[in-house]
Amino acid sequence: MADTSFDLIVIGTGPGGYVAAIRASQLGMKTAVVERDHLGGICLNWGCIPTKALLRSAEVFHLMKHADAYGLSAKEVGFDARKVVERSRKVAGQLNAGVKHLMRKNKITVFDGAGRLDGVAGGLRKVAVTDKDKKTTALTAKNVILATGARARQLPGLESDGKLVWTYKEAMVPPSIPKSLLVIGSGAIGIEFASFFRTFGSEVTVVEVLERVLPVEDEEISAFARKAFEKQGMKILTGATVKALKKAADSVTATVESGGKTQELTVERVISAVGIVGNVENIGLEGTKVKVDRTHVVIDQWGFTGEPNVYAIGDLCGPPWLAHKASHEGVIAVEHIAGLKGLHPLDVTKVPGCTYCQPQVASVGFTEKAAKDKGYQVKVGRFPFIGNGKAIALGEADGMVKTVFDAKTGELLGAHMIGAEVTELIQGYTIARTAESTEAELMHTVFPHPTLSEMMHEAVLAAYGRVIHI
Structure with a gap:
C-alpha cells in the first residue's frame, strides 16, 4: 500500500505545482502531488505548449504561401486541419509523458483524483483525494501547496457551448x-x-x-x-x-x-x-483562514495563505496569469517552507509577458505611461526592425524595440518589442531588470552580428541619443 504521509502535498500539477514538487524533492522533502486530470495541467496539455504548436504550423503555412519572396516556389500549398491539430496533441502528449518521468526521477508520489483540504489531525494537514471511481484516499502532510489553477471566465449570455x-x-x-x-x-x-x-x-x-x-x-x-x-x-x-x-x-x-x-x-x-477565474471551489477552503478575492486566493510574498501550513501559487492567486510566474512562485513557496535564508519575493515587474501572434509581442517592466504615472522622468529609445540587417535577411522587417529608462539613475524601467522572435529576445532585458542594470552596462555589452538582438543594443543607444543604424 502506498504511503499516505508526506512532508509536502501539492494539489495540482501545472507548471506551478509540478515545479514546486520537484524543488521540494531536491530539498529532501517527502513529496506527493494530486492531479485530477493530466500531469502538466492546462499549460502543457491545453494551453501554452499545444497552442504554440498550432501557431508554428500557421507560421510555416504563412512562409509557404510567401515562398516567392525568398526565391522559392511551392505549388498547391494547402493544409489539413485535422493533421495540424493532431501534431499539436502529440506535442502535448510528449510533454505530459515528460512530467511523468520527472515525477518518477524525483521520487514524487502521484495521486490521481481531486484533492481538497480536510482539516488538521495531530498537527498535520489532512488532504482527501477522490478518484474517478469516487474512492477517497486520506493523506496527511506537514504542508500543503494549492496549485489548482484557473479556467475560462464565462460571461452571462455569452457562455460557451462547445460547438458554436x-x-x-x-x-x-x-x-x-x-x-x-x-x-x-x-x-x-x-x-x-x-x-x-x-x-x-x-x-x-x-x-x-x-x-x-x-x-x-x-x-x-x-x-x-x-x-x-x-x-x-x-x-x-x-x-x-x-x-x-x-x-x-x-x-x-x-x-x-x-x-x-x-x-x-x-x-x-x-x-x-x-479572462479566467480561479479554481477555488471544492478544494476545502470552507472553514479555513484562506481568503478569496474575486475568485482568487489571497497570499503574501511567500505564497502563504494565512491558514497554517497552507500555501497557494500560480493562476489560482491572481495576475499575471503566466506559467513562468507560477513556476517561480512554486520555488519561492517551497524554499520558504524549507526555511532557506536570503530568499527574494517575486517582483512582478520583472516577469516577462509574451504573445505568440504574428507578429510576436513581448515586454517586461513598466510601459512608458506607467513609468510616467509613477513619477519617473524617463528616457525612451526606439529602434525599427527595418534598420537591422538580420531582420531584412529573414524577410521580417516589420517591428520595433522600445526601451524606457529612468532619466535620473539610468535604471531600465521597461522594454517592449513587436516583431519576429521577440518572445526569445525579451529575456535579455529581463536579465537586465533582474540584475538592476543601467544603460551603462547595456551600452558596454557586445551584441553579436548579424542578429536580431542588435536591435536591443540600438534601442538602448537611442534613448541616449547615440543610435547608430537609423
Missing part, C-alpha cells in the same frame, strides 16, 4: 477551420487564436471592450500590432461590447455595441477569451 461558442479548449481542437470567426477579447489568448485562424483563412473579427488591443502592452506596441493585424485582414472593434449571441444551426449572430451604435455580425464560430 468556444473557449480556448475547443478552439485548440477545431474539426475544421471556420470561414468566419468572432473573437471576444484581445488579450494574449484571444489574439493568438485570432492570428492562428486568420492565417488559415478565417474572416476574423476581434471585439475588445477597452480602447486598444493587447491592452496591457505599451500603447505604441498596441497601435503597431493593430495596424499589423488589420493589414492581415482582421477586423478589430475596440471600445466595443458583445451584448448578445443568437445561435442558429451552424452560425451565431452577435449584437455588438460600439460608440453608441449597435450592429449585428453573423459568424460560423465565436471564441470567448475574456
Whole structure:
C-alpha cells in the first residue's frame, strides 16, 4: 500500500505545482502531488505548449504561401486541419509523458483524483483525494501547496457551448477551420487564436471592450500590432461590447455595441477569451483562514495563505496569469517552507509577458505611461526592425524595440518589442531588470552580428541619443 504521509502535498500539477514538487524533492522533502486530470495541467496539455504548436504550423503555412519572396516556389500549398491539430496533441502528449518521468526521477508520489483540504489531525494537514471511481484516499502532510489553477471566465449570455461558442479548449481542437470567426477579447489568448485562424483563412473579427488591443502592452506596441493585424485582414472593434449571441444551426449572430451604435455580425464560430477565474471551489477552503478575492486566493510574498501550513501559487492567486510566474512562485513557496535564508519575493515587474501572434509581442517592466504615472522622468529609445540587417535577411522587417529608462539613475524601467522572435529576445532585458542594470552596462555589452538582438543594443543607444543604424 502506498504511503499516505508526506512532508509536502501539492494539489495540482501545472507548471506551478509540478515545479514546486520537484524543488521540494531536491530539498529532501517527502513529496506527493494530486492531479485530477493530466500531469502538466492546462499549460502543457491545453494551453501554452499545444497552442504554440498550432501557431508554428500557421507560421510555416504563412512562409509557404510567401515562398516567392525568398526565391522559392511551392505549388498547391494547402493544409489539413485535422493533421495540424493532431501534431499539436502529440506535442502535448510528449510533454505530459515528460512530467511523468520527472515525477518518477524525483521520487514524487502521484495521486490521481481531486484533492481538497480536510482539516488538521495531530498537527498535520489532512488532504482527501477522490478518484474517478469516487474512492477517497486520506493523506496527511506537514504542508500543503494549492496549485489548482484557473479556467475560462464565462460571461452571462455569452457562455460557451462547445460547438458554436468556444473557449480556448475547443478552439485548440477545431474539426475544421471556420470561414468566419468572432473573437471576444484581445488579450494574449484571444489574439493568438485570432492570428492562428486568420492565417488559415478565417474572416476574423476581434471585439475588445477597452480602447486598444493587447491592452496591457505599451500603447505604441498596441497601435503597431493593430495596424499589423488589420493589414492581415482582421477586423478589430475596440471600445466595443458583445451584448448578445443568437445561435442558429451552424452560425451565431452577435449584437455588438460600439460608440453608441449597435450592429449585428453573423459568424460560423465565436471564441470567448475574456479572462479566467480561479479554481477555488471544492478544494476545502470552507472553514479555513484562506481568503478569496474575486475568485482568487489571497497570499503574501511567500505564497502563504494565512491558514497554517497552507500555501497557494500560480493562476489560482491572481495576475499575471503566466506559467513562468507560477513556476517561480512554486520555488519561492517551497524554499520558504524549507526555511532557506536570503530568499527574494517575486517582483512582478520583472516577469516577462509574451504573445505568440504574428507578429510576436513581448515586454517586461513598466510601459512608458506607467513609468510616467509613477513619477519617473524617463528616457525612451526606439529602434525599427527595418534598420537591422538580420531582420531584412529573414524577410521580417516589420517591428520595433522600445526601451524606457529612468532619466535620473539610468535604471531600465521597461522594454517592449513587436516583431519576429521577440518572445526569445525579451529575456535579455529581463536579465537586465533582474540584475538592476543601467544603460551603462547595456551600452558596454557586445551584441553579436548579424542578429536580431542588435536591435536591443540600438534601442538602448537611442534613448541616449547615440543610435547608430537609423
